[in-house]
Amino acid sequence: MKTSIRIHSLLMAGLAFLAMSCDQGNRAGNGALSSNIAEKVYIAPGERDEQYGFLSGGYSGNLTVYGLPSGRMFKEIPVFSQFPTSGYGYSEETKPMLNTSFGFVPWDDLHHPDISQTKGELDGRWIFANGNNTPRIARISLTTFETEEIIEVPNSAGNHSSSFITENTEYVVAGTRFSVPVPQRDMPISEYKSNFKGALTFIAVDPEHGHFNIKFQLIMPGFNYDLSHPGRDKSHGWFFFSTYNTEEANTLLEVNASQNDKDFIAAINWKKIEAYVNNGGGKKVPARYAHNVYDESTHTATSTIKEEVLTVDPSDVPGAIYFLPTPKSPHGCDVDPSGQYIIGSGKLSADITVHSFDKMLAAIDAKKFDGEAYGIPILNYDDILAGTVQSGGLGPLHTEFDGRGNAYTTFFISSEVVKWKLGTWEVIDRQPTFYSVGHLMIPGGNSRKPHGKYLVAMNKITKDRYLPTGPEMEHSAQIYDISGEKMQLLYDFPTHGEPHYAAGCDAELIVNNSKKIYRLDENKHPYAITSPAQAKVERKGNEVHIYMSTIRSHFTPDNIEGIKVGDKVYFHITNHEQDFDVPHGFSIIGQGTSEILIMPGQTKTSLWEPKRVGVWPFYCTDFCSALHQEMQGYVRVSPANANIELSWSLDE
Amino acid sequence: MKNLSKYLLAISVTFLFACGGGNTKQAEQISKPPQPKKVVDPYENWQQYQGVGPVKAFSLPAEIDQELAAKGKETYEAMCTACHKVDKKFIGPAPKDILTRRNPAWIMNMILAPEKMIIEDPIAKKLLGDYNGAPMANQNLTEEQARAILEYFRTL
Numbered sequence: 062m063k064t065s066i067r068i069h070s071l072l073m074a075g076l077a078f079l080a081m082s083c084d085q086g087n088r089a090g091n092g093a094l095s096s097n098i099a100e101k102v103y104i105a106p107g108e109r110d111e112q113y114g115f116l117s118g119g120y121s122g123n124l125t126v127y128g129l130p131s132g133r134m135f136k137e138i139p140v141f142s143q144f145p146t147s148g149y150g151y152s153e154e155t156k157p158m159l160n161t162s163f164g165f166v167p168w169d170d171l172h173h174p175d176i177s178q179t180k181g182e183l184d185g186r187w188i189f190a191n192g193n194n195t196p197r198i199a200r201i202s203l204t205t206f207e208t209e210e211i212i213e214v215p216n217s218a219g220n221h222s223s224s225f226i227t228e229n230t231e232y233v234v235a236g237t238r239f240s241v242p243v244p245q246r247d248m249p250i251s252e253y254k255s256n257f258k259g260a261l262t263f264i265a266v267d268p269e270h271g272h273f274n275i276k277f278q279l280i281m282p283g284f285n286y287d288l289s290h291p292g293r294d295k296s297h298g299w300f301f302f303s304t305y306n307t308e309e310a311n312t313l314l315e316v317n318a319s320q321n322d323k324d325f326i327a328a329i330n331w332k333k334i335e336a337y338v339n340n341g342g343g344k345k346v347p348a349r350y351a352h353n354v355y356d357e358s359t360h361t362a363t364s365t366i367k368e369e370v371l372t373v374d375p376s377d378v379p380g381a382i383y384f385l386p387t388p389k390s391p392h393g394c395d396v397d398p399s400g401q402y403i404i405g406s407g408k409l410s411a412d413i414t415v416h417s418f419d420k421m422l423a424a425i426d427a428k429k430f431d432g433e434a435y436g437i438p439i440l441n442y443d444d445i446l447a448g449t450v451q452s453g454g455l456g457p458l459h460t461e462f463d464g465r466g467n468a469y470t471t472f473f474i475s476s477e478v479v480k481w482k483l484g485t486w487e488v489i490d491r492q493p494t495f496y497s498v499g500h501l502m503i504p505g506g507n508s509r510k511p512h513g514k515y516l517v518a519m520n521k522i523t524k525d526r527y528l529p530t531g532p533e534m535e536h537s538a539q540i541y542d543i544s545g546e547k548m549q550l551l552y553d554f555p556t557h558g559e560p561h562y563a564a565g566c567d568a569e570l571i572v573n574n575s576k577k578i579y580r581l582d583e584n585k586h587p588y589a590i591t592s593p594a595q596a597k598v599e600r601k602g603n604e605v606h607i608y609m610s611t612i613r614s615h616f617t618p619d620n621i622e623g624i625k626v627g628d629k630v631y632f633h634i635t636n637h638e639q640d641f642d643v644p645h646g647f648s649i650i651g652q653g654t655s656e657i658l659i660m661p662g663q664t665k666t667s668l669w670e671p672k673r674v675g676v677w678p679f680y681c682t683d684f685c686s687a688l689h690q691e692m693q694g695y696v697r698v699s700p701a702n703a704n705i706e707l708s709w710s711l712d713e
Numbered sequence: 714m715k716n717l718s719k720y721l722l723a724i725s726v727t728f729l730f731a732c733g734g735g736n737t738k739q740a741e742q743i744s745k746p747p748q749p750k751k752v753v754d755p756y757e758n759w760q761q762y763q764g765v766g767p768v769k770a771f772s773l774p775a776e777i778d779q780e781l782a783a784k785g786k787e788t789y790e791a792m793c794t795a796c797h798k799v800d801k802k803f804i805g806p807a808p809k810d811i812l813t814r815r816n817p818a819w820i821m822n823m824i825l826a827p828e829k830m831i832i833e834d835p836i837a838k839k840l841l842g843d844y845n846g847a848p849m850a851n852q853n854l855t856e857e858q859a860r861a862i863l864e865y866f867r868t869l
Contacts, residue, residue, distance in 0.1 A: 578853065581791065581792070582791070591791050592790050592791050592794055592795075593794055593795045594790065594794060610795060611795075612795035612796060612850060613796075613847065613848065613850055614847065615795075615804065617795065637792070637795045638850055638852075639792065639850075639851070639852040639853040639854075640850055640851040640852065640853060643850070686847065686848060687846045687847075687848070688845065688846060688847050712803070
């Protein structure tokens with residue numbers, strides 16, 4: 062009896078399954094099967110996503126590249142952290158990228174990616190990101206997807222209201238979250254008030270090569286400069302920074318920085334300050350900061366320590382800076398595609414404050430001020446207010462735009478995204494997030510022309526969204542279709558590290574410029590060999606330089622003798638492949654760094670310091686052909702006082 | 714118990730057919746007896762193979778273009794010597810006297826489209842086996858560069 066019941070239910074289940082698999086039309090039920098949601102994120106094998114998403118990796122120090130709408134991760138780009146997968150920060154060529162005035166700092170907290178723009182529209186040339194901890198700004202090429210430049214920001218600490226760009230990528234802007242003594246000095250912490258300063262740094266970007274140069278640092282009052290965004294279109298030439306801790310508390314900020322009912326959004330007319338600086342204004346002061354540049358033709362980075370920076374005292378440029386009172390410790394400071402609305406999200410509030418750029422200008426013209434702070438005029442809240450969004454949510458953080466007159470704001474505490482209308486301030490839709498959303502990103506949502514089809518919500522808490530992986534797990538993101546009136550939740554995907562903002566764009570902006578190989582005939586690395594006939598080993602005292610080449614599937618040379626204990630052995634390896642996606646790797650027993658992964662046509666160097674006598678193998682770490690397992694070699698290491706001549710060979 | 718299993722099986726089979734369709738074609742194909750193939754050595758019949766790739770059959774002019782050959786030598790040394798020695802078998806075969814074994818178009822196609830060649834061209838397929846399974850690398854050369862290398866091979 063029991064058996065027959067079991068079989069009967071099995072039979073029923075089987076029938077139900079077969080019926081469902083046959084009848085494509087019968088999709089009654091819940092979830093994805095009840096609609097076309099699954100189709101919206103399904104990218105069939107061999108097909109490609111519509112858009113790129115570049116997600117900050119937060120404490121991973123790196124940037125991750127995703128496809129949208131599939132949520133598939135394509136690459137992790139090392140930026141501020143050593144990355145053993147490719148050897149970034151371990152290879153001799155890339156170690157200088159992580160140099161700072163504090164020495165080699167192999168980690169940072171990467172926050173706010175921003176794609177370069179021309180005339181307020183994404184141009185897909187570079188992406189910028191900030192290191193929050195040891196203040197740095199990076200430029201990553203969207204041709205090679207490699208970090209090409211990192212500049213340290215002096216006089217800054219907690220580089221958080223960064224790395225947002227002006228609408229022709231004239232500047233990448235870096236504001237300090239933590240005010241500090243400027244210049245740094247030994248002084249009592251309790252004397253913070255009016256002694257600590259907040260530096261807002263404008264880094265000029267060379268229009269052709271993207272190279273950085275700190276144009277000026279605005280030395281502002283000692284508030285916390287939290288987030289920023291550029292004016293665009295009609296407000297191009299201005300930059301807006303949210304502030305908190307206008308109380309200038311130096312302890313228990315959780316309480317003491319939440320005393321004032323309103324903090325400020327600082328409106329900065331950078332064009333005015335730029336003109337002042339171009340006319341010889343500002344003061345050069347001593348500072349120490351590293352400027353690291355990676356040269357694609359030599360495949361090598363160099364680090365230069367700079368000794369001076371130009372500072373500007375706000376009181377020297379009257380009419381360039383104003384404070385816009387904004388309730389409840391504003392966090393996000395976002396500007397709509399028209400440049401008219403400046404949105405301040407008071408993170409302790411239920412409402413979203415929207416300032417009007419036109420009203421701000423009118424109030425400035427009329428000189429209608431409500432006092433001043435450290436000589437900077439404060440505008441009257443009611444004079445500049447465009448409107449308030451009565452959201453019904455709690456804890457607004459960040460806002461992006463779809464280019465169709467709508468704004469989307471994340472609410473951390475009430476864990477949702479709220480869609481509202483610019484101008485009427487009415488709430489149109491709200492969708493829950495899973496859970497406690499921080500940033501959100503609409504590709505191009507921070508430009509004049511958003512590519513507004515999808516919205517990615519980046520959540521701070523994951524909980525039960527995926528199979529558990531112990532106490533620590535990846536964060537969770539949700540993608541929504543925002544093409545209709547109502548937002549539609551499509552898909553969940555895990556993100557790496559902790560995303561703080563992201564940037565995205567249509568794939569076509571990048572796809573055709575993406576580099577496939579490095580051309581061997583353009584390789585200007587000083588230790589490159591363009592033919593295996595040039596392979597050699599040279600000794601300079603206890604330094605040994607091995608000029609080596611790789612091709613499927615052997616190293617030239619692969620037998621090396623004459624190395625001694627105590628030598629510093631540099632393997633300079635040029636990958637002679639010229640075919641897309643044929644890297645070779647190199648690792649050797651006892652290597653104190655990481656492997657190096659060498660792309661076709663590229664040269665990379667690994668330092669090995671042999672500590673023991675013996676014959677030690679090295680091998681290729683990237684499966685390169687059917688004979689990959691044969692891609693290996695040996696180095697003979699003799700005692701320090703041995704008389705073995707240097708020799709090298711392949712197949713002899 | 715036994716009856717139930719049979720019942721289940723029958724139903725499953727019914728559904729399988731109902732869902733599948735188009736199975737008859739496969740059955741017909743299977744019923745055909747395999748055609749015995751004549752084994753030919755592609756090395757011996759090299760003259761009939763022009764290779765698979767962008768280059769169609771062509772004949773070389775009688776005179777060697779020395780300037781072109783010099784250019785070819787330069788490219789060959791930079792891009793090919795990791796695997797080829799002029800007169801000695803190395804990772805791949807030696808190019809010396811190659812025109813007594815291969816057509817000009819075949820040589821250029823092998824340089825320009827090696828991935829396609831080792832799948833579709835009988836000589837390249839056989840070479841892959843004879844050379845230890847080491848596939849020829851695509852060095853992304855232009856047709857002009859491949860032509861220059863061919864000219865250089867004529868001087869060896």
